Amino acid sequence: DAGVTQSPTHLIKTRGQQVTLRCSPKSGHDTVSWYQQALGQGPQFIFQYYEEEERQRGNFPDRFSGHQFPNYSSELNVNALLLGDSALYLCASSLSTGTGVVSPLHFGNGTRLTVT
Amino acid sequence: GQNIDQPTEMTATEGAIVQINCTYQTSGFNGLFWYQQHAGEAPTFLSYNVLDGLEEKGRFSSFLSRSKGYSYLLLKELQMKDSASYLCAVRDQAGTALIFGKGTTLSVSS
Numbered sequence: 001d002a003g004v005t006q007s008p009t010h011l012i013k014t015r016g017q018q019v020t021l022r023c024s025p026k027s028g029h030d031t032v033s034w035y036q037q038a039l040g041q042g043p044q045f046i047f048q049y050y051e052e053e054e055r056q057r058g059n060f061p062d063r064f065s066g067h068q069f070p071n072y073s074s075e076l077n078v079n080a081l082l083l084g085d086s087a088l089y090l091c092a093s094s095l096s097t098g099t100g101v102v103s104p105l106h107f108g109n110g111t112r113l114t115v116t
Numbered sequence: 117g118q119n120i121d122q123p124t125e126m127t128a129t130e131g132a133i134v135q136i137n138c139t140y141q142t143s144g145f146n147g148l149f150w151y152q153q154h155a156g157e158a159p160t161f162l163s164y165n166v167l168d169g170l171e172e173k174g175r176f177s178s179f180l181s182r183s184k185g186y187s188y189l190l191l192k193e194l195q196m197k198d199s200a201s202y203l204c205a206v207r208d209q210a211g212t213a214l215i216f217g218k219g220t221t222l223s224v225s226s
Contacts, residue, residue, distance in 0.1 A: 004158070033213070042120075042203050042216030043159070056212045090158065104149065105214060107158035 004108035021076045025093030032074040035090040120217035136189045144209020151203040199224045
């Protein structure tokens with residue numbers, strides 16, 4: 001049973017560039033959440049996708065956008081990269097009902113993004 | 117505002133018991149989670165409390181007091197492999213987002 005898979009594992013970009021990160025949820029899960037984890041910090045919620053729509057968004061600028069596909073996989077896009085965007089980006093999948101998440105989050109191993 | 121506090125670092129020896137505390141002040145509450153994260157790896161789910169009291173799962177137990185905004189994770193019979201960061205997280209009122217603390221780095225020595 002495949003867990004949450006993310007690609008790429010590592011990425012180096014230059015300030016001002018754009019990046020796309022990808023996530024495939026655990027089998028049977030329909031909800032994907034994205035988190036940013038800076039070094040020595042806990043993960044910070046970026047947004048969550050359910051039924052191909054953004055269900056909730058954290059305190060992140062519009063440079064951060066996402067998408068969920070009919071097969072439940074998801075992408076995170078970050079435009080106009082800043083040095084401060086360097087972090088581990090974690091994707092987490094779960095199962096939802098219409099009113100909220102009903103299972104614990106299962107995390108992928110993350111994408112380590114370095115902006116120079 | 118949202119605030120979750122936990123100690124930054126703790127140390128313990130093999131075979132001992134350690135308690136990691138977490139206090140929270142959040143605008144909503146829909147359950148409290150504990151995750152374990154080894155360096156360079158994904159956080160893995162340890163426990164979930166939504167009602168007051170103790171939940172036991174093998175060597176790990178978690179306690180919740182909603183009136184005090186307080187939880188702890190208890191690890192018994194510590195092993196070297198328990199050296200990791202332990203993350204306390206509160207699920208928000210909407211039941212979607214997890215709000216994480218900064219994590220407690222536990223070092224277990226022999």
